[in-house]
Amino acid sequence: MSKQRPSRRAFLGLAGAAAASSLHSAAQAQAPGEIRDLGETPTEYGRPSPFADSKRWSRAPDATASSSNTPLADLEGIVTPSGLHFERHHTGVPAIDPDSHRLTIHGLVDRPLVFSMDDLVRMPSVSRFHFVECSGNSGREWSPAGAPNVQLSHGLASCCEWTGVLLADLLDEVGVKPEASWIVAEGADAGLMSRSVPLERALDDVVIAYGQNGEAVRPEQGYPLRLLVPGCEGSVSVKWLRRLEVAHMPSMARDETSKYTDLLPDGKARQFTLVMDAKSVITRPSGEQKLNAPGFHEIRGLAWSGRGTIRRVEVSTDGGRSWADAEIDGPRYVKAFTRFRSPWRWDGGRHVLMSRATDDTGYVQPTLAALLEARGRSTIYHNNRIKAWEVQESGEVTNVEA
Numbered sequence: 001m002s003k004q005r006p007s008r009r010a011f012l013g014l015a016g017a018a019a020a021s022s023l024h025s026a027a028q029a030q031a032p033g034e035i036r037d038l039g040e041t042p043t044e045y046g047r048p049s050p051f052a053d054s055k056r057w058s059r060a061p062d063a064t065a066s067s068s069n070t071p072l073a074d075l076e077g078i079v080t081p082s083g084l085h086f087e088r089h090h091t092g093v094p095a096i097d098p099d100s101h102r103l104t105i106h107g108l109v110d111r112p113l114v115f116s117m118d119d120l121v122r123m124p125s126v127s128r129f130h131f132v133e134c135s136g137n138s139g140r141e142w143s144p145a146g147a148p149n150v151q152l153s154h155g156l157a158s159c160c161e162w163t164g165v166l167l168a169d170l171l172d173e174v175g176v177k178p179e180a181s182w183i184v185a186e187g188a189d190a191g192l193m194s195r196s197v198p199l200e201r202a203l204d205d206v207v208i209a210y211g212q213n214g215e216a217v218r219p220e221q222g223y224p225l226r227l228l229v230p231g232c233e234g235s236v237s238v239k240w241l242r243r244l245e246v247a248h249m250p251s252m253a254r255d256e257t258s259k260y261t262d263l264l265p266d267g268k269a270r271q272f273t274l275v276m277d278a279k280s281v282i283t284r285p286s287g288e289q290k291l292n293a294p295g296f297h298e299i300r301g302l303a304w305s306g307r308g309t310i311r312r313v314e315v316s317t318d319g320g321r322s323w324a325d326a327e328i329d330g331p332r333y334v335k336a337f338t339r340f341r342s343p344w345r346w347d348g349g350r351h352v353l354m355s356r357a358t359d360d361t362g363y364v365q366p367t368l369a370a371l372l373e374a375r376g377r378s379t380i381y382h383n384n385r386i387k388a389w390e391v392q393e394s395g396e397v398t399n400v401e402a
C-alpha cells in the first residue's frame with residue numbers, strides 16, 4: 001500500500017520553524033576559553049529527562065483510584081515504556097519475592113506440578129509484542145460527554161514486548177485430561193483475582209510472562225509472573241500468577257459474573273466476551289492539544305485488533321464524509337499496536353478527525369451509531385467505536401460525539 005508522497009519541501013512549508021538568522025546561541029561554536037559545566041555522571045538505572053513529563057495521570061488521582069492510564073498522545077512508535085503501561089488492579093500491588101514464588105498447575109491433569117521461577121526461566125522461551133487492553137477502556141465513550149483527552153478515552157491500553165513460556169508447553173508437562181475444557185487462573189494479590197480461559201485459547205498463544213520490554217515484568221504488571229492472553233480483555237491476563245486449575249467449566253468468579261459482563265438493553269448480559277475487537281484512535285492531534293498554526297500537521301495514531309493484524313487504517317478530516325488510506329509504518333504484529341500516519345494540511349478551519357481500522361479478518365471498526373444499535377448504553381465495556389476529535393478554528397482540539 002505505497003502512498004504517493006507530495007514533494008516534502010513544498011508540502012511541509014514549516015512557517016513556524018526559526019530562520020537561520022535567529023539561531024540560538026547554543027548552536028554556535030564554543031568561544032575560545034569558554035568554561036562549561038560538566039554533565040551528570042553515569043547512573044544505576046536511567047530516568048526520562050526531567051523536561052519530559054509523561055505521566056500515568058492526566059488529572060490528580062483520587063485516594064480510591066484503582067487504575068492509571070497510558071499517556072498515548074505522548075508516545076511514538078508501538079512500544080509502551082514499562083513505567084507508562086496502564087495499571088488496573090482490584091486490591092493493590094503485592095510485593096512478591098521471586099525466590100519463594102511458585103506456580104501450581106493442578107485439576108484435570110495427569111501430573112500436578114509446582115514450578116519455581118528458576119524452573120520456568122530454564123524452559124524454552126518466546127518474546128512477542130502484544131497489546132493489553134482493559135475491556136473498560138473507552139468506557140466513558142458510551143456517554144455523550146466522553147473524555148477530554150486520549151489518555152482518558154483510550155489509555156487503558158498499552159503494548160509491550162513480553163517474554164516467557166508458552167502455556168501450551170506447561171500444559172504438555174502436566175498432561176491435560178480429555179474432559180478438560182477451561183483453565184482457571186488465580187493471582188497472588190490480596191483479593192486472589194481469578195478469571196477463566198477456554199482451554200482451546202490456553203493452548204494457542206498464551207504466554208506465562210516474566211519479561212516486559214527486555215527487563216523483569218514490573219510490579220504493577222504482575223511481577224514476577226503474569227498470564228498474558230493475547231487479544232483478550234486485560235483482566236484475563238491474571239497478574240502475580242500463582243495457580244492454574246484445569247477444569248471442565250469456568251469458575252464463574254466475581255470478575256466474570258458481576259463484573260466484566262456486558263449488560264444489554266433487554267436485561268440479558270453477554271458473558272465471556274474475551275476478544276477485544278479492532279479499534280483505532282488518532283493520538284495527534286487529539287483532545288487538549290493545540291495546533292499552533294495552519295499548515296502541515298501529521299495525523300498519527302494507533303490501531304490494534306484482538307483477532308490478528310491490522311490490514312488497513314483510513315482517516316477522515318471531514319467527520320466521516322470522505323476517507324483516505326493512512327500509511328501503516330513500522331511493524332504489523334499480530335494482536336499488537338500498529339502505528340499509522342497521514343499527512344494533513346490544516347487550512348485553519350473547523351475539522352472533525354476520525355480513524356477507522358480494518359483487521360485481517362475483514363472486520364471494520366464500527367460507527368458509534370452501529371455500536372449503540374447493537375449494544376445500547378447500559379454497559380461500560382468493549383467500546384471500540386470510531387473516535388472523533390474536533391479541531392477548532394483556534395487550533396484547540398476537543399472531544400466530540402460524532
Ligand code: CO
Pocket residue numbers: 135233260261272273274381382
Ligand atoms: Co468482555
